[in-house]
Amino acid sequence: xxxxxxxxxxxxxxxxxxxxxxxxxxxxxxxxxxxxxxxxxxxxxxxxxxxxxxxxxxxxxxxxxxxxxxxxxxxxxxxxxxxxxxxxxxxxxxxxxxxxxxxxxxxxxxxxxxxxxxxxxxxxxxxxxxxxxxxxxxxxxxxxxxxxxxxxxxxxxxxxxxxxxxxxxxxxxxxxxxxxxxxxxxxxxxxxxxxxxxxxxxxxxxxxxxxx
Amino acid sequence: xxxxxxxxxxxxxxxxxxxxxxxxxxxxxxxxxxxxxxxxxxxxxxxxxxxxxxxxxxxxxxxxxxxxxxxxxxxxxxxxxxxxxxxxxxxxxxxxxxxxxxxxxxxxxxxxxxxxxxxxxxxxxxxxxxxxxxxxxxxxxxxxxxxxxxxxxxxxxxxxxxxxxxxxxxxxxxxxxxxxxxxxxxxxxxxxxxxxxxxxxxxxxxxxxxxx
Numbered sequence: 299x300x301x302x303x304x305x306x307x308x309x310x311x312x313x314x315x316x317x318x319x320x321x322x323x324x325x326x327x328x329x330x331x332x333x334x335x336x337x338x339x340x341x342x343x344x345x346x347x348x349x350x351x352x353x354x355x356x357x358x359x360x361x362x363x364x365x366x367x368x369x370x371x372x373x374x375x376x377x378x379x380x381x382x383x384x385x386x387x388x389x390x391x392x393x394x395x396x397x398x399x400x401x402x403x404x405x406x407x408x409x410x411x412x413x414x415x416x417x418x419x420x421x422x423x424x425x426x427x428x429x430x431x432x433x434x435x436x437x438x439x440x441x442x443x444x445x446x447x448x449x450x451x452x453x454x455x456x457x458x459x460x461x462x463x464x465x466x467x468x469x470x471x472x473x474x475x476x477x478x479x480x481x482x483x484x485x486x487x488x489x490x491x492x493x494x495x496x497x498x499x500x501x502x503x504x505x506x507x508x509x510x
Numbered sequence: 511x512x513x514x515x516x517x518x519x520x521x522x523x524x525x526x527x528x529x530x531x532x533x534x535x536x537x538x539x540x541x542x543x544x545x546x547x548x549x550x551x552x553x554x555x556x557x558x559x560x561x562x563x564x565x566x567x568x569x570x571x572x573x574x575x576x577x578x579x580x581x582x583x584x585x586x587x588x589x590x591x592x593x594x595x596x597x598x599x600x601x602x603x604x605x606x607x608x609x610x611x612x613x614x615x616x617x618x619x620x621x622x623x624x625x626x627x628x629x630x631x632x633x634x635x636x637x638x639x640x641x642x643x644x645x646x647x648x649x650x651x652x653x654x655x656x657x658x659x660x661x662x663x664x665x666x667x668x669x670x671x672x673x674x675x676x677x678x679x680x681x682x683x684x685x686x687x688x689x690x691x692x693x694x695x696x697x698x699x700x701x702x703x704x705x706x707x708x709x710x711x712x713x714x715x716x717x718x719x720x721x722x
Contacts, residue, residue, distance in 0.1 A: 312716050313709075316708065320691060320708075324692070398609065404708075473715075475711060481532065489717035489718050491713055495705065496528065496532075498687070500591045501703055502685045502701055503593060504591045506660060506661060506685040509684055509685075509699055509700070
């Protein structure tokens with residue numbers, strides 16, 4: 299049912315898909331089997347017409363007078379996002395955040411398999427995290443030649459992040475998940491997604507002050 | 511120089527402020543002392559007129575023909591965000607992510623002081639993390655009565671997050687930084703900022719598949 303289309307779907311639509319999926323997970327967990335776009339609107343905060351429009355980008359899944367089948371829509375949204383596949387993932391930078399993500403087995407369970415961990419520090423190289431041996435960062439290029447890696451997670455400090463991104467891009471990863479507090483430059487064939495924790499905290503600080 | 515205004519500034523403007531600040535940090539580190547809005551546009555990717563408009567919400571800081579003083583603008587943007595203040599912070603949920611954040615001393619250095627850590631598990635209650643003793647979650651309400659806390663960080667699992675948010679709201683925190691993969695309901699006087707790591711990863715998965 300997924301419409302094969304060459305037109306690019308707007309990034310704001312794509313960003314809403316994980317939110318739909320999150321809500322569908324909750325509905326599914328509660329045993330809800332079907333839902334109208336109106337009800338979906340109430341729990342997501344998006345208008346019913348926006349939801350219909352968003353989903354129509356991918357073929358549309360509702361049925362007039364019936365609404366959406368929760369399980370089906372959950373599966374379809376997952377498919378659109380590519381969550382029915384497995385991804386080979388490596389992580390670079392084993393600081394606190396890197397350790398947290400390497401130990402967060404949930405991502406592993408849903409198909410994002412961390413296969414390699416790299417760091418520059420002799421204190422951590424050779425250690426095992428979640429049964430994965432930490433490798434020397436200087437071996438990353440060679441590793442990427444031998445292994446087809448889909449996603450590189452950057453959890454290094456700000457100063458090293460661009461160099462790591464360059465190495466990953468040359469090593470033909472398809473996407474970079476960046477946690478370093480810097481805007482990276484990557485070639486067009488590499489998808490880049492940032493988690494800027496500081497930006498989020500600063501935004502919160504602003505609103506904390508507004509509410510006083 | 512900050513215009514005192516009762517009008518609400520649009521959330522998208524607020525979300526751009528941390529990005530401006532990030533770029534200004536980089537400029538400052540490189541020793542750049544002044545910058546035109548055109549140059550600022552080139553490095554941020556926003557148009558020069560948008561930058562001027564954004565900053566005019568708070569009084570405007572540029573000078574015709576001179577541009578912006580980097581150090582000054584950096585300070586002012588920080589002030590607008592409220593980064594010239596200190597915040598009393600507690601963290602609830604000492605899983606991997608909670609540990610990472612509790613150990614991430616950078617937030618502490620810039621004024622977000624974690625003063626309390628709470629968890630339900632007897633295995634971690636009583637332990638010390640970064641010299642902060644982990645307290646029993648059941649004592650949180652009483653703790654919030656004795657201590658004026660600004661920000662609560664939720665790093666529990668999805669199922670506990672709403673209950674924690676309710677306790678924090680009743681305990682008069684001013685803001686919640688939520689890492690649990692759920693959309694929380696909080697009263698209007700509590701600012702809520704989410705970091706949905708899964709949403710970010712799913713968005714990346716989508717683009718990784720588009721680029722193939």
